[in-house]
Amino acid sequence: MTDNKLTLVGLGKSYGRVPAVEDVSLSLRSGEFVSLLGPSGCGKTTTLRMLAGFMKPTAGRIEVNGVTISSPTNVVPPERRGMSMIFQSYAIWPNMTVGQNVAFGLKLRKISSADVTERVNRILDTVQLRHLKDRYPAELSGGQQQRVALARAIVIEPEVLLLDEPLSNLDANLREEMRSEIRRLHDAFKITTVYVTHDQSEAMVTSDRIVVMNRGRIEQVDDPVSLYRRPKTRFVAGFIGRTNLLDGKRDGNRIVFPGFDVPAANAPAGDMPGASFSVRPQTIVLHAAPPADRGRTWWVAGKIEERAYLGEYWEYVVRPAGSDLRIRVSTPPNDMHEVTEDVWMEIDPARIAPIPGPNVAPEGEVQ
Amino acid sequence: MSVTLPKIRRSSLPFDPLIILWVMLAAALVILVVNPLFRLVQTSLQDTDTGAYTLVNYVTAFSKPRYITAMLNSLRLGAGVTVLCLLFAVPIAWAVSRTDMPGKGLIRFLVLGAFVTPPYLGAIGWILLAGPNSGWLNRVWMSLTGAQEGLFNIYSFEGLTFNIAIYSFPYLFIFTTAALDLVSSEMEDAANILGAGILRTTLRVTLPMALPAILGGAVVTFLEAIALFGSPALIAIPARFNVVTTQLLQFFSQPIRAEVAAAYAVPLLLITVVMFGLQRQLVRRRGFVALTGKGGERRIMEIGPWRWVMFGYAMFILTLSVLLPYIVLGQAALSKAWGRGFSLDNMTLHNFTYLLFEHDTAAKSVVNSFTYAAAAASIAIVLGLSIAYIASRRLLPFAGILSFLCMAPFVVPGIVLAIAFYAAYAPPPFALYGTATILILAFATRFLPIGFANADAAIRAINPEMEEAVRILGGGRLHAIRKVIAPLMKRNLIGAWLLVFIPATRELSTAMFLYGPKTRTMSVMLMDMSEEGNFESLAALGFLLLAATLIIVGFATALLGRDFMLRRGK
Numbered sequence: 001m002t003d004n005k006l007t008l009v010g011l012g013k014s015y016g017r018v019p020a021v022e023d024v025s026l027s028l029r030s031g032e033f034v035s036l037l038g039p040s041g042c043g044k045t046t047t048l049r050m051l052a053g054f055m056k057p058t059a060g061r062i063e064v065n066g067v068t069i070s071s072p073t074n075v076v077p078p079e080r081r082g083m084s085m086i087f088q089s090y091a092i093w094p095n096m097t098v099g100q101n102v103a104f105g106l107k108l109r110k111i112s113s114a115d116v117t118e119r120v121n122r123i124l125d126t127v128q129l130r131h132l133k134d135r136y137p138a139e140l141s142g143g144q145q146q147r148v149a150l151a152r153a154i155v156i157e158p159e160v161l162l163l164d165e166p167l168s169n170l171d172a173n174l175r176e177e178m179r180s181e182i183r184r185l186h187d188a189f190k191i192t193t194v195y196v197t198h199d200q201s202e203a204m205v206t207s208d209r210i211v212v213m214n215r216g217r218i219e220q221v222d223d224p225v226s227l228y229r230r231p232k233t234r235f236v237a238g239f240i241g242r243t244n245l246l247d248g249k250r251d252g253n254r255i256v257f258p259g260f261d262v263p264a265a266n267a268p269a270g271d272m273p274g275a276s277f278s279v280r281p282q283t284i285v286l287h288a289a290p291p292a293d294r295g296r297t298w299w300v301a302g303k304i305e306e307r308a309y310l311g312e313y314w315e316y317v318v319r320p321a322g323s324d325l326r327i328r329v330s331t332p333p334n335d336m337h338e339v340t341e342d343v344w345m346e347i348d349p350a351r352i353a354p355i356p357g358p359n360v361a362p363e364g365e366v367q
Numbered sequence: 368m369s370v371t372l373p374k375i376r377r378s379s380l381p382f383d384p385l386i387i388l389w390v391m392l393a394a395a396l397v398i399l400v401v402n403p404l405f406r407l408v409q410t411s412l413q414d415t416d417t418g419a420y421t422l423v424n425y426v427t428a429f430s431k432p433r434y435i436t437a438m439l440n441s442l443r444l445g446a447g448v449t450v451l452c453l454l455f456a457v458p459i460a461w462a463v464s465r466t467d468m469p470g471k472g473l474i475r476f477l478v479l480g481a482f483v484t485p486p487y488l489g490a491i492g493w494i495l496l497a498g499p500n501s502g503w504l505n506r507v508w509m510s511l512t513g514a515q516e517g518l519f520n521i522y523s524f525e526g527l528t529f530n531i532a533i534y535s536f537p538y539l540f541i542f543t544t545a546a547l548d549l550v551s552s553e554m555e556d557a558a559n560i561l562g563a564g565i566l567r568t569t570l571r572v573t574l575p576m577a578l579p580a581i582l583g584g585a586v587v588t589f590l591e592a593i594a595l596f597g598s599p600a601l602i603a604i605p606a607r608f609n610v611v612t613t614q615l616l617q618f619f620s621q622p623i624r625a626e627v628a629a630a631y632a633v634p635l636l637l638i639t640v641v642m643f644g645l646q647r648q649l650v651r652r653r654g655f656v657a658l659t660g661k662g663g664e665r666r667i668m669e670i671g672p673w674r675w676v677m678f679g680y681a682m683f684i685l686t687l688s689v690l691l692p693y694i695v696l697g698q699a700a701l702s703k704a705w706g707r708g709f710s711l712d713n714m715t716l717h718n719f720t721y722l723l724f725e726h727d728t729a730a731k732s733v734v735n736s737f738t739y740a741a742a743a744a745s746i747a748i749v750l751g752l753s754i755a756y757i758a759s760r761r762l763l764p765f766a767g768i769l770s771f772l773c774m775a776p777f778v779v780p781g782i783v784l785a786i787a788f789y790a791a792y793a794p795p796p797f798a799l800y801g802t803a804t805i806l807i808l809a810f811a812t813r814f815l816p817i818g819f820a821n822a823d824a825a826i827r828a829i830n831p832e833m834e835e836a837v838r839i840l841g842g843g844r845l846h847a848i849r850k851v852i853a854p855l856m857k858r859n860l861i862g863a864w865l866l867v868f869i870p871a872t873r874e875l876s877t878a879m880f881l882y883g884p885k886t887r888t889m890s891v892m893l894m895d896m897s898e899e900g901n902f903e904s905l906a907a908l909g910f911l912l913l914a915a916t917l918i919i920v921g922f923a924t925a926l927l928g929r930d931f932m933l934r935r936g937k
Binding site: 079087089152 | 839855
């Protein structure tokens with residue numbers, strides 16, 4: 001407990017009887033970078049605004065260094081939390097120059113003006129904006145404004161840095177550049193960071209751990225690799241990357257799907273009648289003929305039903321022989337098969353991820 | 368995303384100091400809005416001697432046929448003005464907004480000229496132009512044709528209708544151009560590609576899309592026309608017919624029968640409330656433009672030779688509205704006697720020096736008008752801004768009620784407001800009748816909706832994240848307001864202040880019923896001079912008012928950018 005920087009205990013927020021956030025518990029180590037990821041309306045922004053002190057929780061509490069800063073009865077106002085935040089709109093003050101924007105938080109901290117200048121210059125060097133110090137924000141591009149927002153938030157060396165969908169107003173190329181920049185700055189300053197996004201690749205690139213949220217609740221907290229390889233709920237499996245969600249049955253050491261079955265290499269211990277299994281489209285390899293050497297893998301015969309060419313890969317829909325399932329398969333661009341052609345799907349049983357969570361319909365997926 | 372946001376409170380204190388602010392704002396609104404309107408209705412229902420509740424005032428107010436006739440006259444007047452305004456405003460607005468008509472800058476400038484001309488000054492201009500026989504147009508007509516009688520008579524119902532219309536149409540013009548400016552050219556292209564020509568496209572696509580805005584503007588025009596006091600007082604009274612507002616003036620001449628005036632005013636208030644409700648429905652329910660709104664490229668239509676026809680039409684209307692009246696007013700202001708015509712030996716600057724240095728009260732009235740307007744504008748903006756801020760940031764409960772009260776005076780005709788203030792604050796213990804205080808408070812109330820709507824727009828233009836960024840970096844709310852909100856809103860607030868100040872400098876209908884011997888405003892002064900038939904001094908005073916306005920508008924335009932007055936307020 002003691003080395004946790006930021007702790008959320010049973011945090012909840014409801015409007016009247018409508019819950020926006022329910023029972024969110026989470027601990028961040030000092031210097032950790034954690035993303036809150038989920039579709040819009042999942043409660044991630046509400047959680048962030050409670051962290052910042054702009055909203056009062058209706059249940060639970062928030063602690064920083066073991067001290068409660070938010071609870072239904074008491075909220076330390078934002079200005080006394082020692083945090084900083086990057087907003088979706090950047091909120092760069094247009095009436096101040098870049099330098100004045102960045103110096104703002106330092107001046108509130110009664111730091112000598114020589115020191116302020118020095119620290120402003122140093123952070124502007126870090127984000128490569130020193131030459132624009134005396135410009136006004138209206139003269140800057142979107143990416144530059146984003147860097148000012150970063151510099152302004154980081155320069156005060158906050159206890160916790162909060163980011164609210166900071167890249168959603170940038171175009172795709174800039175977004176990729178900036179998400180690496182955010183991670184680079186984090187590695188340089190080691191500030192405990194909470195990052196809200198609905199973009200899974202942003203979360204994957206930047207985060208130590210990702211909190212997937214849906215309908216106000218936490219679905220899963222894990223590092224990016226585990227989250228992708230071993231989703232614990234259907235929602236997570238569907239939301240992080242694309243997947244085939246197959247309903248199957250564990251029968252001895254095999255998993256039986258409607259029409260075919262595979263060896264259960266990776267399935268959890270214990271009986272799981274009527275569970276779901278996630279098979280990523282790119283973990284399946286297509287062959288025009290039955291592969292000779294089975295090795296550790298397994299294969300299922302089927303027929304190509306649809307195909308689409310997306311440049312970087314082919315996307316096929318394959319129907320296994322004797323089954324009504326439609327399985328999506330991604331293959332490299334030169335791996336071509338015609339529609340109605342017979343194919344053999346090579347599946348590595350180790351990459352079939354059983355989903356231990358309650359077997360409910362994936363309602364959240366389409367939000 | 369969320370339904371309602373919670374209020375932010377500093378819960379460490381036993382009670383929130385902002386509550387004090389809330390109470391102060393609520394008290395101000397009670398003084399300015401709630402109490403006067405309550406007293407208006409109460410007075411109308413009370414017997415003056417006993418204070419008992421009775422309907423006798425209503426019986427008195429509606430017993431005589433001529434009182435009823437005045438009501439009907441007002442409705443006819445409103446309808447006539449509205450129809451004329453539609454004929455003037457819509458074609459000009461369409462041409463300015465959608466076509467390649469030449470001289471758009473000039474047209475817009477002249478429309479602005481008509482907009483800033485106080486209707487009573489326009490009425491005086493038209494008395495000089497179309498007074499029977501002596502009016503300039505009639506003199507020209509008689510000398511051209513040798514006729515014994517003039518052609519025009521401004522002292523008639525038709526004259527009054529026309530005169531009000533040429534000064535009311537800019538409002539409808541603003542509504543219409545604002546709506547047309549939002550119609551994307553792609554909407555018209557879609558009609559063109561299916562085979563519709565320019566005329567059909569305009570009539571079937573463009574104008575129907577703007578129709579809710581046009582109808583909304585028409586309702587407002589109607590209500591403004593029936594609430595107008597100055598022009599009817601100048602034209603209808605000599606023409607020996609009454610409308611509601613002149614009838615109210617008569618209830619207010621000695622002996623003052625405020626209770627009958629109140630009873631007579633209540634139906635006018637009800638009509639206005641109902642019609643504004645109707646207007647909101649119109650604009651809201653059929654908000655095509657709002658739905659398809661922004662986006663889409665806009666190109667202007669090429670209408671060939673018709674562009675000159677449209678230009679001619681616009682110039683014709685604006686000549687009647689602006690150019691001709693100002694020429695004759697200018698002549699009168701610089702003449703020893705206006706009837707002697709345009710000649711050098713008739714020219715003098717004496718009217719101005721007389722007003723400023725010799726006349727008993729004229730110079731004082733100029734000072735009064737501008738100080739009252741400045742005070743009223745400041746009150747309206749401070750009040751409107753405070754309420755808009757706590758409403759938009761959801762700082763305190765029931766801010767919605769405060770916002771509603773801020774907008775409520777919008778539906779109260781100036782003359783009704785004056786009677787309400789008289790009912791509330793003329794009797795003891797306040798005994799404010801004739802004081803500067805009551806005039807300032809009444810002006811502030813009258814223009815509070817403009818102040819509030821503009822302050823609200825200014826606040827909404829600032830992303831709340833601007834303020835949150837200050838707070839998360841360690842600055843308190845006041846620090847955020849001082850360092851970020853205030854500097855960002857400065858320009859918009861100056862604009863909002865001017866939009867209250869300018870109409871307040873020429874406000875007549877409220878002043879007319881509340882002024883005292885020492886608190887005459889320029890507008891009241893002008894009415895007095897017209898009664899004396901002193902058109903030379905009157906015109907000179909009118910020019911002083913306009914010159915001051917022009918200087919202010921020019922200053923504001925330089926500061927805030929062109930068009931700040933022609934933008935639609937809400």
